[in-house]
Amino acid sequence: MAYLREARALATATIVNYVPFVRGFLEDCFGKGRVTLSRLCAGDVVRFVQRQAPRLQPKRAKLLTAALRSFLRYARYRGDITLDLAAAVPVVANWSMPSIPRGIAPDQTRQLLASIDQRSATGRRDYAILLLLARLGLRSGEVASLELDDIDWSAGRLSVRGKSGQRNELPLPADVGKAIATYLIRGRPRSTCSRVFLRARAPITGFSGASGVGSVDALQRRESRP
Template identity: 70%
Template sequence: MRYVVCDRVGLSRLPEGPIASYIVLFAHSLESQGYSVQSLRHQLRIVAGFSRWLAQTGVELHRVCSEHASQYLRYRARRVQACRGDSAALQHLLDFLRDSGVVPAQRPATRRSTAAELYAQAYRQYLREVRGLAESTIAYYSTFATDFLQDRFGDGRANLSRLRASDVIGIVQRKAQRLNFRRAKLLTTALRSFLRYARYRGDMVRDLADVVPVVANWSMPSIPRAIAPDQIRQLLSSIDRRTGMGLRDYAILLLLARLGLRSGEVVSLELADIDWSSARLTVRGKCGQRSELPLHADVGKAIAAYLRHGRPHSACRRVFLRSKAPITGFRGACGVCSVVRHALLRAGIDAPTTGAHQFRHGLAADMLRHGASLNEIGES
């Protein structure tokens, strides 16, 4: 006898075990996130089997945790061939049960932090509370600081008074060889900041920030490399706007090319940020700053087309949503960079880079060609 879980999916038998009464609610939760019928069927089969296994092993519902999921997957793999998505299905279930308050949130495994990690934590707090830097900058700087400390001191005590100029120069030379120019320059900037912090704390007498080498820039032009106007036109014309994803990608690329938005600004854009009556766009920039920009007619038309004909139904207030389940906003700026990279690849365009920032550089270069000053560009 077939047991109907929701309108589109059923199970071959009545669910059993401690999770049985939550399977219908779980199915509705997956539906609301935009999962396909095929994915729903697979996830519900895994969950139903997990529930039966919990009953057989005597595990009570309030004790269910990630370890039980791992044990079940090992048990199942001995009987049937494992499929891609088995582990994700149980993770989705555990997240649902925890969000519903059915099972307690799992405590993260505790691990004693190394001296390098503790020092980097204090550095992060300094950057946040004293320097007031953006979280993205703090993350970059503290990661480089942790790597530097572990490279020099390992898991031992971080005794910065023992640092010498040769240590600093040697580490930069080794690491910079494996990085592109932008990341290498960021490394040296972060390292100077960290060494100044160490001296500020009194852990160093000598100011070693001055000995951090300058990254050679022989191959780079004085103005950042930018995507050319004809490449932008070719890229936009290559987008298939007959699909929802095409409408989304076209609107995103126009925002990058016409307004010079950063990828993070595109990601954080919300429906309430668009003032259609006055054709204005509110953008969340670095350090949480908000600014208003004119909404050009072609950009507004592209966003409206996506909202009307391409955007999936979702409670999420972000303008641009993922095309695959779970249907929600992009997790970070890398989502927009992925849109750019795949669009360039599909169009067969050999752009200067595969990132989103080249459009901002392209807009700046275009403004320079039309007589704008560097100060005017910096303020835009």
């Protein structure tokens, strides 16, 4: 709490509101067992937010994500974790229309991924893209701008460019890394383009922006519906 009050200059009321969210996150990850922060991964962070945020009002959901980011930055500052897991906390939008779904449920995510035909090059690409969106909570633009040199295979890390151009390092889960590697070896067209994910049709180059990745997501969701 001293860190939040002195280093982050947060009001006491804000700190008090943060504590239950952080406690809930740790209980979700470790239960009643020993808390070992070094075992945390991006998937733990994303899954917790995806489960909790839809149950909360938008302002409370934003408070949840702010609390997690502050806690994870502090844990990294102390050396309890080495990667920037704060960057893995998904952004919770301030929806103005309550009828719009706040997210896709875990069961729907699994159904969506299972519906993709990975026998084709395009299917292997789309599977890797959607797995990145689902497991790491990346934005469409961050996936679109991902380059080959952004992946550190030996360290199992991913360097992601944020909106402001700032780079954040995230752990690369084994299943996500396998999906990307499969696409690179058995699906990605030969190209001098440095982007990881390329268009399936000419011109063979990277997506022009977030809308390209967004269209992949929307198309796969439509095709997965019964």
